[in-house]
Amino acid sequence: NAGVTQTPKFQVLKTGQSMTLQCAQDMNHNSMYWYRQDPGMGLRLIYYSASEGTTDKGEVPNGYNVSRLNKREFSLRLESAAPSQTSVYFCASSEFLAGGRNIQYFGAGTRLSVL
Amino acid sequence: EDKVVQSPLSLVVHEGDTVTLNCSYEVTNFRSLLWYKQEKKAPTFLFMLTSSGIEKKSGRLSSILDKKELFSILNITATQTGDSAIYLCARSRIIQGAQKLVFGQGTRLTINP
Numbered sequence: 001n002a003g004v005t006q007t008p009k010f011q012v013l014k015t016g017q018s019m020t021l022q023c024a025q026d027m028n029h030n031s032m033y034w035y036r037q038d039p040g041m042g043l044r045l046i047y048y049s050a051s052e053g054t055t056d057k058g059e060v061p062n063g064y065n066v067s068r069l070n071k072r073e074f075s076l077r078l079e080s081a082a083p084s085q086t087s088v089y090f091c092a093s094s095e096f097l098a099g100g101r102n103i104q105y106f107g108a109g110t111r112l113s114v115l
Numbered sequence: 116e117d118k119v120v121q122s123p124l125s126l127v128v129h130e131g132d133t134v135t136l137n138c139s140y141e142v143t144n145f146r147s148l149l150w151y152k153q154e155k156k157a158p159t160f161l162f163m164l165t166s167s168g169i170e171k172k173s174g175r176l177s178s179i180l181d182k183k184e185l186f187s188i189l190n191i192t193a194t195q196t197g198d199s200a201i202y203l204c205a206r207s208r209i210i211q212g213a214q215k216l217v218f219g220q221g222t223r224l225t226i227n228p
């Protein structure tokens with residue numbers, strides 16, 4: 001059981017290049033999320049998808065787009081990368097459990113450098 | 116402003132010591148407060164607290180939530196080198212079935228042998 005899988009693990013881009021970060025979960029969760037983590041700032045929510053077919057902006061959506069391809073997959077796209085997007089990106093998924101518990105499970109992250 | 120603030124930002128102690136990590140937040144209408152442990156890569160879930168009180172994860176880790184005073188504490192007793200990690204707290208709101216988390220900056224805990 002892989003949980004949440006992110007690809008690639010590392011990526012170096014030049015300013016202005018585009019790329020897509022892939023995320024897939026095998027836990028049959030309805031909700032999926034993309035975060036970025038910068039030194040001293042914890043994790044910040046970029047976009048989320050409450051269920052298949054819906055996406056919404058988080059705290060820091062500028063410069064990103066997302067696609068909820070199906071229930072398993074949620075991708076994050078940088079159309080024109082900027083040095084300010086150098087960060088570690090985490091994907092997560094969650095599902096409501098009995099008793100109202102809702103816990104997010106995270107992938108291993110993608111370390112992105114934009115030169 | 117919807118902020119979550121953790122303190123201290125960094126802490127170095129010796130193996131066997133007891134540590135207390137703090138998390139304060141500003142909003143009152145939220146669903147729960149969560150603690151995560153982040154070693155090298157993905158944050159892993161430790162606790163979820165939905166009402167004031169104490170929840171124990173294991174014999175050495177415990178957490179308190181005080182909804183009146185808007186803070187949470189993560190306590191680790193008899194620390195081990197394997198406890199070295201970044202500890203993150205986050206407050207949770209549920210929006211259309213999705214869980215929106217606002218994280219604090221994290222506390223980097225180092226346990227020296």
